[in-house]
Amino acid sequence: MAGELTAVEAGELQQKANQLRKDILTMIARAGSGHPGGSLSIVDILAVLYYKVMRLRPQEPLWPERDRFVLSKGHACPALYAVLADKGFFPREYLARLRQLGSPLQGHPDMRKTPGVDFSTGSLGQGLSAANGMALAARLQEASWRVYVVLGDGEIQEGQVWEAAMSAAHYGLSNLIAFLDYNGLQIDGTVREIMCPEPLAEKWRAFGWHVLEIDGHDHAAILEAVRRSQLENHRPSMIIARTIKGKGVSFMEDQVSWHGKAPSEELLQNALRELEGGRNNGR
Amino acid sequence: MVDEMATRDAYGKALVELGRKDERIVVLDADLSGSTKTAAFAGEFPQRFFNMGIAEADMMGTAAGLAASGFIPFASTFGVFATGRAFDQVRNSICYPRLNVKIAATHTGITVGEDGGSHQSVEDIALMRVLPAMTILSPADSWQAEQAVKAAVEVDGPVYIRLGRPKVPLVIPQDMPFAVGKGQVLREGTDITIIATGHMVHQALKAADKMAKEGLRAAVINIHTIKPLDEELIVFYARQTKGVITAEEHSIIGGLGGAVAELLGERCPVPMKRIGVRDSFGESGKPASLLQEYGLTAEHIISAARHLLRETS
Numbered sequence: 001m002a003g004e005l006t007a008v009e010a011g012e013l014q015q016k017a018n019q020l021r022k023d024i025l026t027m028i029a030r031a032g033s034g035h036p037g038g039s040l041s042i043v044d045i046l047a048v049l050y051y052k053v054m055r056l057r058p059q060e061p062l063w064p065e066r067d068r069f070v071l072s073k074g075h076a077c078p079a080l081y082a083v084l085a086d087k088g089f090f091p092r093e094y095l096a097r098l099r100q101l102g103s104p105l106q107g108h109p110d111m112r113k114t115p116g117v118d119f120s121t122g123s124l125g126q127g128l129s130a131a132n133g134m135a136l137a138a139r140l141q142e143a144s145w146r147v148y149v150v151l152g153d154g155e156i157q158e159g160q161v162w163e164a165a166m167s168a169a170h171y172g173l174s175n176l177i178a179f180l181d182y183n184g185l186q187i188d189g190t191v192r193e194i195m196c197p198e199p200l201a202e203k204w205r206a207f208g209w210h211v212l213e214i215d216g217h218d219h220a221a222i223l224e225a226v227r228r229s230q231l232e233n234h235r236p237s238m239i240i241a242r243t244i245k246g247k248g249v250s251f252m253e254d255q256v257s258w259h260g261k262a263p264s265e266e267l268l269q270n271a272l273r274e275l276e277g278g279r280n281n282g283r
Numbered sequence: 284m285v286d287e288m289a290t291r292d293a294y295g296k297a298l299v300e301l302g303r304k305d306e307r308i309v310v311l312d313a314d315l316s317g318s319t320k321t322a323a324f325a326g327e328f329p330q331r332f333f334n335m336g337i338a339e340a341d342m343m344g345t346a347a348g349l350a351a352s353g354f355i356p357f358a359s360t361f362g363v364f365a366t367g368r369a370f371d372q373v374r375n376s377i378c379y380p381r382l383n384v385k386i387a388a389t390h391t392g393i394t395v396g397e398d399g400g401s402h403q404s405v406e407d408i409a410l411m412r413v414l415p416a417m418t419i420l421s422p423a424d425s426w427q428a429e430q431a432v433k434a435a436v437e438v439d440g441p442v443y444i445r446l447g448r449p450k451v452p453l454v455i456p457q458d459m460p461f462a463v464g465k466g467q468v469l470r471e472g473t474d475i476t477i478i479a480t481g482h483m484v485h486q487a488l489k490a491a492d493k494m495a496k497e498g499l500r501a502a503v504i505n506i507h508t509i510k511p512l513d514e515e516l517i518v519f520y521a522r523q524t525k526g527v528i529t530a531e532e533h534s535i536i537g538g539l540g541g542a543v544a545e546l547l548g549e550r551c552p553v554p555m556k557r558i559g560v561r562d563s564f565g566e567s568g569k570p571a572s573l574l575q576e577y578g579l580t581a582e583h584i585i586s587a588a589r590h591l592l593r594e595t596s
Contacts, residue, residue, distance in 0.1 A: 064353070111351070111380050120350060120380040123371055128339045130376055132346020133356075136333065140309070140354070160372070163341035171333070 005052075013219050016086070017047040019144060021248045022275050023082035023095060029268040031099040034107070037258040039079040041216070041243040042150055048222040049148055050083045057079030058088040060269070061115040067145050068118045069132050072127025073106040073181060075260070081105050084221040089116030123278030125158025127151065128178065132164055135173040135236075144229070149178040157195045162207070168236040169208030176231045176236040181216065183245035184219050185256045204238040216241025288425035290446040291389040295320025295443035297432040298357060300374040302328050305436070311346050313339050318448075319389045319502045320357040339364045343372035343384070350382040355436060358384060362391035362404030362445065366411055377441050378414040385435045389446040391579055393560065394482060394535030394570035396448065403565035409537025410508055411443040418463065419509040421531075421539075424453045427507060430461040438463060447482055447532075449570050454485045455505065466513035468520075469501055472502035475588050476520040476527045479540045480506045483530040483558070486574075489581035494588060501588065512542050518551045525553035526591040530584055532574075535559035554595050556587040 005013065020043050028034035050056070054067040071080050078098065085092045090104065097103040104113045108122030118134075121127045131149040138145050154163065168176055182200070184191050191197060204211045210232050214221040222241070229237035245259070246252030249271040252263075263271060299547070301308045302324055309331045316322040316334065325332035339360055343532040345423040366373065377384045385441050388407060395403045411417050418438050422428040428446060435442040459467055469484070470491045479487035484505045491501040502520050503562040506513065521527050527547065529540035541555030547553055574580050 068352075080493040119348070120375070126340075126344050126372060126376050129344025129372070130348035130351065132341075132349070133345040134352050135348075136345065137349050137352030137354055140330065142350075150583075160338075160340040160344065163338035164344065167335055167338065167341055167345065170336075 005223060011220060012279040013047055013051060016051055017043050019247070020047060020079065020082040020086065020276055022272055023085070024078040025249070025263060025268055025271050027078055027081065027098045029096045029265065030096055032262050033099060034078055035075040035260045036078070036252060036263065037185065037245040037255070038073060038076040038152060038181065038183065040247045040249065040252065041245045042076050042079050042181050043247065044217045044219060045150060045179050045181070045222055045241055046079050048085045048219050048226065050087055051190070052223055053226050054148065055145065056087065056185070058116070061089055063152045065143065065145055068131070068147045070107055070119045070121065070127045070134070070147065070149045071130040072121055072149055073124065073155050074121030074127070076150070077109045080109060083113070087116070090114070124152065124155040127158040128161055128164035128168070128203045131176055131178070132168050132171070132173060135168070135176040136171060138175050147176045149176065151178060151180050153180060153182045153184065153191050153197060154194070156180065156197055160195055165204065165207040165209065172234045173236045174232040174234055177226060178236065178238050180238060180240045182236055182240055182245050185245045185254070185259065187256070187259050189256060208235055210235050210237040211240065212237070213240045216243035217247055287450040288453070289448060289450050290422055290425050290428035291320045291448060293425035293428035294387055294389070294432050294446050295323045297429040298324040299327055301433065301436060302331065303353070307353065307355045308436070309333065309349055309354045309356045311335055311342050311356055313337055313342050313360040313364065315360050319387070321357070321359050324422040333595060339369040340372045343369045344376045346384045347376040347380070347382045350384045351380070353474060356384050357387050359387045359389065361402060362388040362407040363402055366404060366407040366443070370410060372593070373415055375416050378416045381416045383440060383442050385442045385444065387432065387444045390448045391445045392447060392482065393565040393573045393579070394447055394449045394532060396573065397567050397572045399567035400564035403434060405534045405560045405565060406537065407445065407507070408509055408531070408533050408539065409541065412537060414541065416440055418442045419445065420463070420507060421480045421509055423481060423505050424451055424455055426453055426457055426535050427455050427461065431507060434461060434463050445481060445499060451482050452485055454488055462513045464508045464513060467505040467507065468502065468516070469499060469505055470503040472500035473524055474500045475592065476502045476504065476524040477530060477584060478504045478506055478517060478527060478539065478543055479530040482532050483579065486579065486581045486584060487530050490584035490588070493581065494585055499588065499592070502516070506539055509539055512546060514546055514550070517543060517546060519549050521551045521553045526556070528556050528558060528584060528587050528591065530558040530579070532579060533559055535561055554591055556591050558584055558587055
């Protein structure tokens with residue numbers, strides 16, 4: 001079926017994801033601050049979207065017919081910057097200037113400063129509403145582009161997310177496909193302890209969404225979920241992606257302490273060696 | 284020709300005209316389309332009208348997404364909700380990315396009347412004024428409201444348009460040119476300068492005409508654009524008169540009075556009095572009684588002028 005990856009493609013994608021992880025850790029370590037945990041948990045989703053799904057023109061970032069991407073959990077932008085650089089939206093050298101004064105790569109996504117960023121986010125809970133606006137725009141223009149969104153599992157504690165969940169279903173935005181990065185951790189602890197979102201799939205279904213639950217690090221599963229969601233014709237899709245915060249780096253995995261701090265040079269080298277060693281080649 | 288009309292009615296009318304000319308115009312409302320007067324647009328262009336339900340935060344974000352895709356959205360609700368309930372969305376989803384969203388807020392000020400203090404926005408100008416990239420239009424009458432709505436489309440970026448609930452008299456000569464950022468001199472005078480905005484322009488003119496009978500010559504300036512402020516005009520009149528009075532249906536903190544005081548404090552300190560709501564919330568009542576109760580009439584302006592001239596002489 002359309003969602004399947006050949007063995008060669010699967011290997012290439014895995015390599016890409018591995019490289020993105022290295023870029024993320026390197027840029028955050030250089031910046032001396034940033035959010036590694038939630039950036040690493042969305043890498044595989046972004047890899048599938050940017051290398052296998054989205055229609056883009058890196059040389060023409062504002063191409064009107066492009067698919068849109070909204071990173072509602074804006075703090076995970078190192079993952080987005082890594083993939084945009086690799087796609088050629090801007091020079092890789094930009095990555096070394098993350099979070100520095102005058103840098104095109106801000107601490108949270110800025111659509112006015114970074115080529116390829118379709119919407120400015122950072123204050124949590126706002127991305128889905130903007131994505132809905134884009135999806136309505138595509139419909140008004142009778143255009144075929146789609147809108148992809150990534151939300152955080154802590155982020156959905158914001159009430160605006162549920163306002164947007166209601167309106168996306170009300171307006172039948174089948175050209176909108178959202179991911180929930182369900183890594184289970186937020187700054188103060190586990191999502192279940194802080195403000196339990198369960199039953200999660202039932203909530204989105206009850207709001208009128210097409211809901212799928214997948215392993216958010218399984219490229220084939222991500223691709224298949226997107227292809228299935230693209231077949232929807234009257235409701236938006238929510239792909240609940242079970243992920244591991246800090247995925248790919250043993251000492252960061254499932255550790256809430258790595259939500260928002262940079263690794264030291266020594267830990268960075270350890271992490272890069274792990275990734276170099278291909279610990280993540282194949283699951 | 285009507286001689287009295289609410290600025291919100293003019294907005295509804297202008298929207299339909301704009302909608303006919305420009306397919307990029309889309310309108311969003313939060314379950315108040317009858318009151319904000321966007322219902323006429325909804326009737327004529329149902330495909331380009333989105334009722335977002337009672338969810339102002341989502342409405343602002345959706346408007347931002349439409350603007351990011353090339354449309355020119357007008358988002359409407361009451362002033363308290365547009366600027367208070369959805370402040371973070373206006374800040375982060377609209378102003379921070381400088382998106383082309385027009386926020387047309389009705390029911391601003393205390394002339395909302397009977398609904399009371401919960402619904403009377405006396406702080407909306409202050410909230411919008413601190414946001415970088417935001418243009419603030421505050422028309423004095425219905426004719427000017429129509430001009431302001433049309434002018435907002437020509438501004439590339441976020442615009443806040445402050446509209447009111449009650450019928451107000453036409454006070455601006457219709458041949459007077461309207462330009463965003465340019466104040467309008469409605470009366471010349473050398474004794475005192477009254478700088479007014481919105482519904483208070485009418486009171487300012489009444490005050491000036493009464494004072495003229497006593498031999499006091501008051502200049503009256505209509506500031507329909509609170510941001511960017513017409514600094515040169517205000518400084519010019521501050522220099523040529525003995526003092527400045529500001530008048531607005533808004534808190535004296537952070538609105539027109541605040542903006543003028545900041546400007547003159549730096550460039551041309553002169554004696555000043557601010558007519559406005561004095562750091563309090565409103566309450567239920569008839570609009571006219573509220574204006575009286577909260578000190579927002581021509582008489583209050585005259586009294587402030589007399590005090591000011593006495594203090595400076």
